Amino acid sequence: MDNATSLPLPLAGVLERHAGRRWLLAQALLLALLAVLLLAVFENTGLDLALSQALFDPALGDFPMHHHWLFERVLHHGMKYASYALVCIALVPCWLGWKGELDWLPRRNALLAALGMVLIPIGVSLLKSLTNRHCPWDVLEFGGYAPYLGLLVPGPTDIKAGACFPAGHAAAGFLWLVWGVALRPAGRTWSRLALALGLFFGAGLGVVRLFQGAHFLSHVLWSAWFAWALSLALAALLGADLGLRPGRGGQERVA
Numbered sequence: 001m002d003n004a005t006s007l008p009l010p011l012a013g014v015l016e017r018h019a020g021r022r023w024l025l026a027q028a029l030l031l032a033l034l035a036v037l038l039l040a041v042f043e044n045t046g047l048d049l050a051l052s053q054a055l056f057d058p059a060l061g062d063f064p065m066h067h068h069w070l071f072e073r074v075l076h077h078g079m080k081y082a083s084y085a086l087v088c089i090a091l092v093p094c095w096l097g098w099k100g101e102l103d104w105l106p107r108r109n110a111l112l113a114a115l116g117m118v119l120i121p122i123g124v125s126l127l128k129s130l131t132n133r134h135c136p137w138d139v140l141e142f143g144g145y146a147p148y149l150g151l152l153v154p155g156p157t158d159i160k161a162g163a164c165f166p167a168g169h170a171a172a173g174f175l176w177l178v179w180g181v182a183l184r185p186a187g188r189t190w191s192r193l194a195l196a197l198g199l200f201f202g203a204g205l206g207v208v209r210l211f212q213g214a215h216f217l218s219h220v221l222w223s224a225w226f227a228w229a230l231s232l233a234l235a236a237l238l239g240a241d242l243g244l245r246p247g248r249g250g251q252e253r254v255a
Helices: 009-044 047-055 069-098 107-131 168-182 188-212 217-238
Strands: none
Touching: 009 047, 009 217, 047 188, 047 217, 069 107, 069 168, 069 188, 107 168, 107 217, 168 188, 168 217, 188 217
């Protein structure tokens, strides 16, 4: 039979767990391939510098959007705080799911979503303090004091340490990617919608900081990679329910 809902409940549960494990493994392999691709591109090309140079004004000696009120007050600070305010609201269904009151959000998935929304920005902040990579506006090519270095090159020890990798502002949007994992029991549509919104929100916040000279493109892409990797790791550690369930719009397959 194609659909787990046509099977006896114990067997359906086994199939759903098996499908969830296969999906988790597939995502881990995809992450590994993406990491290799990101390293190959940004360690061997000048894409980061080329894009930032296109956004830099040599005559002004700065990125034109660096201090622009719309970018700084609204799209930088305003959108970040709005995301964190939404996190506080989203913790309500997490609490209800943890109490077992939501069929579409099992207890472990509720814990996954809550932890992911909190730990993704915290994890990015910790990485920023450890990686010693500088923002574009601190790099020599843009009037700064630090050399541009690839991710695998040892950081300089004789200048002020950088704290710009990965992109923290983008992480305030990418933190919503965890719902793409947590909502799998709600159906494929809701899971994919959460993924799309998380990618859109994070990419939008990342682009804002690209225009301001606060991050290179690689910083934003690695932030998305880390958010998804942490979401999957938490799902595995918590034993989250990763099997698709029948959605309101119709029946779903378990894989």
